[in-house]
Amino acid sequence: MRLKDKVTIVTGGAQGLGRAMAERFAEEGAKVVALDMKEAEFDHEAIESRVLDVTDVDACKAVVDSILESYGKIDVLVNNAGITQDAMTKKMTDEQWDKVLNVNLKGVFNLTRHVGPRMEKDGGGAILNISSVVGEYGNIGQANYAASKAGLLGLSKTWAKEFARKGTPVRVNAIAPGYIMTDILKTVPQDLLDKFAGMTMLKRLGEPREIADTAVFLASDEASYITGQTISVNGGMRL
Ligand SMILES: NC(=O)c1ccc[n+]([C@@H]2O[C@H](COP(=O)([O-])OP(=O)(O)OC[C@H]3O[C@@H](n4cnc5c(N)ncnc54)[C@H](O)[C@@H]3O)[C@@H](O)[C@H]2O)c1
Numbered sequence: 001m002r003l004k005d006k007v008t009i010v011t012g013g014a015q016g017l018g019r020a021m022a023e024r025f026a027e028e029g030a031k032v033v034a035l036d037m038k039e040a041e042f043d044h045e046a047i048e049s050r051v052l053d054v055t056d057v058d059a060c061k062a063v064v065d066s067i068l069e070s071y072g073k074i075d076v077l078v079n080n081a082g083i084t085q086d087a088m089t090k091k092m093t094d095e096q097w098d099k100v101l102n103v104n105l106k107g108v109f110n111l112t113r114h115v116g117p118r119m120e121k122d123g124g125g126a127i128l129n130i131s132s133v134v135g136e137y138g139n140i141g142q143a144n145y146a147a148s149k150a151g152l153l154g155l156s157k158t159w160a161k162e163f164a165r166k167g168t169p170v171r172v173n174a175i176a177p178g179y180i181m182t183d184i185l186k187t188v189p190q191d192l193l194d195k196f197a198g199m200t201m202l203k204r205l206g207e208p209r210e211i212a213d214t215a216v217f218l219a220s221d222e223a224s225y226i227t228g229q230t231i232s233v234n235g236g237m238r239l
Pocket of ligand 1: 013016036054082130133182183
């Protein structure tokens with residue numbers, strides 16, 4: 001029960017890494033609100049599912065207000081919702097660029113602009129931004145995605161300073177996963193996935209649970225002196 005009664009928002013919580021984190025947080029005693037464009041059902045009674053498009057500026061403000069009304073506080077925010085729309089730079093459309101930046105980067109701003117100051121007012125909290133190995137090292141055909149995920153690293157460091165500037169323990173960290181088997185990889189050909197696995201020191205792709213375990217640690221009081229950091233969870237990979 002490392003997160004007992006911690007009110008936690010997980011965006012993109014319907015499936016993949018977000019779902020793994022929502023379930024893992026609930027196992028540790030958190031009260032979880034899983035936000036996603038898609039409706040989702042959970043077996044765990046401590047997980048509530050709500051529909052939210054993180055690009056909808058007004059809906060983000062409304063959902064934060066509504067969660068505060070229901071739960072009285074927000075202890076943890078996991079900004080996990082993300083998409084890919086890959087193309088080589090010379091072929092990338094404005095729509096592909098805008099869509100990925102709008103969900104992956106602006107979507108994180110849309111929620112955190114309300115949650116971060118509230119955590120500061122309430123005396124503390126933890127914010128996790130789910131970046132990527134691609135944000136750390138870049139990747140061919142993913143200019144939009146790499147820019148969005150690198151942007152999250154700058155945002156995390158900025159918010160780690162901004163929300164704690166008066167000494168309030170609001171901690172902001174980024175997790176940079178390597179390649180983890182979820183739907184986001186379903187368009188990646190198997191030979192490329194095998195190649196990515198071979199590029200790790202551990203010679204395999206990651207499991208959603210391994211990201212969720214890292215998130216639990218960073219959200220918990222065990223990580224009370226860790227802020228403004230990027231934790232790479234990638235089996236020892238460099239792209
Ligand atoms: N799986 C990996 O290998 C990997 C690696 C590095 C980083 N990541 C990052 O981890 C996060 C989760 O990825 P995943 O692998 O679970 O992907 P996924 O596609 O399985 O899940 C993403 C979830 O986000 C939701 N979502 C998409 N757009 C949204 C929006 N506008 N508003 C609300 N919800 C929205 C989707 O409905 C989906 O449930 C993403 O930010 C992704 O970039 C994943």
